[in-house]
Amino acid sequence: MAVAAAAAGGGGGGGELRLLGTWSSPWVIRVRVALGLKGLSYEYLEEDLASKSDLLLRSNPVHGKVPVLLHGDRPVCESLVILEYADEAWPGAGPPLLPSDPYDRATARFWAAYVNDTFLPAFRALFRSLTEEQRAAAFENVVPKVEVLDRALAECSKGKAFFGGDAVGLVDIALGSHLVWIRAVDEVAGTNLLDGARFPGLAAWAELFLAVDAVREVMPDAGKVLEQYKGFRAK
Numbered sequence: 001m002a003v004a005a006a007a008a009g010g011g012g013g014g015g016e017l018r019l020l021g022t023w024s025s026p027w028v029i030r031v032r033v034a035l036g037l038k039g040l041s042y043e044y045l046e047e048d049l050a051s052k053s054d055l056l057l058r059s060n061p062v063h064g065k066v067p068v069l070l071h072g073d074r075p076v077c078e079s080l081v082i083l084e085y086a087d088e089a090w091p092g093a094g095p096p097l098l099p100s101d102p103y104d105r106a107t108a109r110f111w112a113a114y115v116n117d118t119f120l121p122a123f124r125a126l127f128r129s130l131t132e133e134q135r136a137a138a139f140e141n142v143v144p145k146v147e148v149l150d151r152a153l154a155e156c157s158k159g160k161a162f163f164g165g166d167a168v169g170l171v172d173i174a175l176g177s178h179l180v181w182i183r184a185v186d187e188v189a190g191t192n193l194l195d196g197a198r199f200p201g202l203a204a205w206a207e208l209f210l211a212v213d214a215v216r217e218v219m220p221d222a223g224k225v226l227e228q229y230k231g232f233r234a235k
Contacts, residue, residue: 017042018070020056022049024220024228027079028067029177034083036214037168038094042069079177080112083170095167111152111163112174119145120178126193127185130233135189142193149175150199161208168212176209180222184229 019035019042021028035042047056047066059068059075069076069085076085087097098105122145126138156163156171163171182193196203209215 016072018045019043020045020047020053020059020068020070021066022047024225025066026177026181029180029218029220030079030173031067031069031082031086032218033168033173033177033214034086034097036217037097037212038086038090040086040090040093080116080170080174083173097164097168097170097173099164099169107156108164108170111149111156111171114148114152115171115174119149119175123178123182123185123193126189126191127181127229129189135191139189139191139193146193146199146202150202153201153205157205162205168209168214172205172209176206176215179206179210180219180225181229183222184226187226188229188233 017035017040019028019031021031021044023046032044045053045055047053049066052064056066056068057064059070060066060077063077065077067077067079067082069082071085071089076082083097098108119142122138122142126135126142129135129138152171153163157165160166162168163175168176186192194203194206210219
């Protein structure tokens with residue numbers, strides 16, 4: 001297992017935090033962005049999912065998947081659960097990922113769940129498409145989900161830069177962690193899922209999200225992700 005120390009700023013957890021992940025996983029990217037925004041230092045442990053470590057299997061015996069955040073010896077699994085845990089465990093560290101107002105919190109959770117449960121399954125069909133017919137059908141199916149997210153951005157942001165308003169929040173991280181993969185699929189498929197002419201709000205949001213320091217520091221290289229995607233298709 002490769003071990004890399006990741007200093008995500010000064011505050012909070014010091015050496016007590018360890019993150020099990022894989023470099024290109026958007027679910028792991030979610031956690032790394034959140035920890036960076038919160039200014040928490042952690043040790044990053046790169047997993048080989050073809051030969052999972054005993055630590056991963058002990059820490060997530062139900063699914064055996066990354067990401068897993070170890071706070072001391074206590075494992076926290078599933079990316080959105082980890083994001084909420086970090087927000088609650090270190091409330092004074094960095095900007096909050098969820099708003100303080102109960103209704104706004106519920107709204108953010110709803111749209112983060114929409115990304116996971118509705119948008120990503122549709123995008124995954126485009127990701128896995130191999131023929132022109134499959135690609136056309138998958139693209140036609142996913143575009144209405146993007147339209148919904150574009151409207152959600154306008155409503156949630158209240159005219160500001162992010163779903164979270166002035167600062168990156170839960171929904172921004174949930175969707176934004178997949179941007180490098182969306183662009184890799186666009187490159188291969190000849191599509192433009194976040195078309196600036198059709199979805200100017202989301203297109204502008206994507207550029208702003210990718211420019212945030214905590215995002216740039218952990219977002220994987222686009223060329224390497226593209227090569228990984230081409231390798232997946234070749235199989």
